[in-house]
Amino acid sequence: FMLSLLIGPIVTVNFGISGLFWVIAILSVLALLIVVFLPNAKPRAQYPLSISNFKKILSSDLLRLDLSVFSLHLILTCAFIVMPLLLVNNNIIEIKDNWQMYLPVMILSFIGMLPIIILAEKFNKPKAMLLVSIGVLIVSQILFYNTKLNYTSFFVIMTVFFVAFNALEAMLPSILSRTATSDKRGLAMGMFSTSQFFGAFVGGVFGGLIYNNFGLNSVFLFTTFIAIIWWVIMLTMKQQN
Template sequence: MTPLERRTVSSLALLYSFRMLGLFMVLPLLALYAVDLPGADPMTIGLTLGIYGLGQAVLQIPLGWLSDRVGRKPVIIGGLLVFILGSVLAATAESIYGVLAGRALQGMGAIASTIMALVADLTRETQRTKAMAMVGMSIGLSFAVALVLGPVVAAAGGLAAVFWFTALLAIVGIVIVAALVPTPPSGQVHADVGARQGLFKRTLQEPALLRLNFAVFSLHFILMALFLLVPGLLLEVAGLERDRHWLAYLPALLLSIAGMVPMMIMAERKGRLREMFLLAIALLIVAMLLLVAVEVPVVVYLGLLLFFVGFNYLEATLPSLVSKMVFPGGKGTALGVYASCQFLGAFAGGAIGGWVVKIAGAPAMVACCMALALVWLLIFLPGDAVSARAGAAAE
């Protein structure tokens, strides 16, 4: 990469990580801190947890289109301003409904696809895959940092402090866009990131892409639903006070990276992609079974570790599979639909998970997640479900 490309990619990766950090920090906290707010119950808490995903799913592609017409940086800055307003609204809320409205407004600042478009605008074709991978890695890093940093910030000032902190991150993000990120030449739009008319139908008819869209929907459904349960387990079963939950998340995340590495090696160097993919889904199922079957601290920790191994492996692998299975010229559309399914899964996991907990209890919610994972496993069990990657890449 040239010095300009390195500056561009590092700045946008930092911006993306700040944006996702602000969303992820609430994940380990809401089920514990929101119970003190008027109107809070499992259903409203679950809806509040996942509602940002609805705005992201609905607005991701339209805002990407808008950035093709008015420019990337205005759309990104506008999205960050909307995110700041949502954060302030949530920070000053006096009921769960105010936090719900703030989270919804945060989600409406849907700039992920525009950031990826800007990465493509400002990098050469030969460096674009590497640049996209660097930005993608920042998402995984922000997820890990958020699970550790969220409880620390909340311990200092409660849930409101977390939302004020996310507003501050968004302000820093605006400074990064204005001061560090170059402005691309006028009219420069790349087909591999901009959704084009006529490609949606083909994307939605491609069996391999449909399976991957279902996979990312399921993964984030399960993530959001389980985090209605996990904080309570750490508090009640493991005996960790809510401001010390980072002591469970940090080692689990670090060990999960160590557990992920052999799976990545087996998949990429030993040609065992299908087996490792199915193993990761199986790890999610086993983790959920451990979390509800045995109320023993060490079993809760083990379940958390296995879940993070499976989740992190799948989160890293799925976007790569989409980009390699997609038909020529359809990468932008396919990734846009993929991102929308990801955020829609987060919304559905929070909303439906909270509703099931309210009417039938936490074990029933986990059973629903396990059933979804089993369907996912069965869909990918045929040999061509993942191994089609090689043939698609060759085309």
């Protein structure tokens, strides 16, 4: 994901949109080849897919985690519909030089998320750190909406956003693996991944519609609203041990 943010603008500037899709196609073929030649490991146990088994992954806590990854990637996609426009409209940096902004942001945000992960894992505070991270995400969206942007302010807000995003991206699968029972973990992960990509799809659709009809800043109002609802729902989640 981080590499795509850095490489995408460079490929687009040098080879155009069609070049970007050619790169995606080539990477897809490489991914298929990797899957084809992977060793076929036999599962230690097999569990039949049935309605009764499927219902077991619809527990309230697992559904909250599915909602979490859905909301996280909805917000990410919405944000990145308008973030490149913010850079250009505010004369912050040229599109072809976006990587110069994104690279230090990614490095700093990775370092910034480490205390959150340590508190969540070492001190057994996953729920508290989830709520803190969602709260930081809300703050970043409000700042994008309400701040006069220049290079420094954009850099700081983007870093805050990715500290929260990276922490949530790391914590959610870990919490899911502890919440789902061993015999339903694969099915639960499948539902989780589906929710993630569906969130990206919905974010793209609604982000584009809101931008076209109500303007750039309205997208951040929408993402703030989604994040607040998400935070409130996660308040009712049980503490994971």
